[in-house]
Amino acid sequence: MAVSKRPIAAVILAAGDGTRMLSRIPKVIHALYGKPLIGHVLDAIRAVGIVKIVAVLGYRSDLVRSHLGTGVQVVIQRSLKGTGHAVAQALPKLKGFKGDVVILYGDTPLLTPQTVRGLIEAHQKSGAACTLLTAQLKDPAGYGRIVRDRTGRVVRIVEDADATQAERMIEEINVGAYCFQAKALTTALKSVRPAPNGEYYLTDTIAALVRTGQKLSTAPTRSVGEFMGINTRADLARVQTIMRSRILERFMLGGVTIIDPYTTYIDGSAVIGQDTVIYPHTVIEQGARIGKRCQVGPFCRIGPGTVLENDVTVANFVDLSRSRVGAQSKILHHSYINRARIGKRVTVGAGTVTALGEGHGSGGSMIRVGDRVEIEGGALFLGPVSVRAGVVVPAGSALGRKS
Ligand code: UD1
Ligand code: CA
16 A cells, blocks of 8 residues: 655665675575565565665675565665665666655664654655654664754764764664655765765765755654664574564464464464464464464474364374365374375374375375375375275375385
């Protein structure tokens, strides 16, 4: 859904190499919850209806580019001369664009669409040349500080490294999310001079706008955590924990019982029905669909694309993937079920293994089990087989063996 009357473009800065990740892979494509960091930022941008998106890439841009999806224009910043220089590289793609430009960093994956929308709304309401999100932090070290005059008007942003002792005491910080009128941005960037470290700071555009008498506006954000940037793999793990609890919270508020959120991982794209109970140490992956009143776990993996209809029980230590399980069926413990289509009211005994080897294709060959089948413990499926409805498969059977 579009948020505004004026057109909006977005610029994402992602040229940095992420030195502190100690990685050959650019920081912004490190995976968080099965998606590259920059993919999360793009999701938030797309969710508010922004379609004109420019990404500023640098380090191993070819690799990053392949993770952007469609509709993202790419510019390359050949040397890392600062955030202001990075945005300047994107300007040619915004030539003739008359709306507002949202600028975000590519390494803040917790950013929500609501926050992006809030920034745009605040900007369009204020009529300012630039609106920036700020936050109050007890420990503002490392962030740019918002410097205001006696009347409370913003006069500039000072970076931590360049701040005086007194400025370091300022607790209002720049979180790193901006909305500019395109024309004001272009003009202000032209007047930015290199900082003491040789970089062109995007944050110096604020003082430039003030000098030319343009209106600035700030929007306070309470959710500073959303702007937690990722610099190290330890940060990545911390952000992953936050994202995981956000997603689990959503499932719980939607009627799913999660016995132990600390040891449960559920992909955000999964769908889980009401009154289903998820036991500890369970992993539910991309696109899994679980019906109502199911019981899953403990120690289970529900792999990508797996479907459990209503009232299914998946006992401990079961690994299920690319399969469909009919209503009221039970998969007993220590089973490995891959590429199976299991009917309704089926019991799959403990230790059942489907070992479809290579050469059975990726999706075409399947194990098919009719309704009300009982597979006694320890059955081995060595190839694609069909088991008719109502049959009992004796304990320890080996089915589908090539003769
Ligand atoms: C920046 C802000 C600071 C703010 C903080 C919030 C500036 C000068 N400072 O500082 O006020 O409090 O974010 O986290 O903007 N990048 C490029 N090309 C460059 C430099 C950076 O694309 O030449 C990208 C990086 O890949 C990164 C983003 O810009 O995604 C931010 O750069 P970073 O160096 O992390 O800025 P901070 O020092 O954190
Ligand atoms: Ca940073």
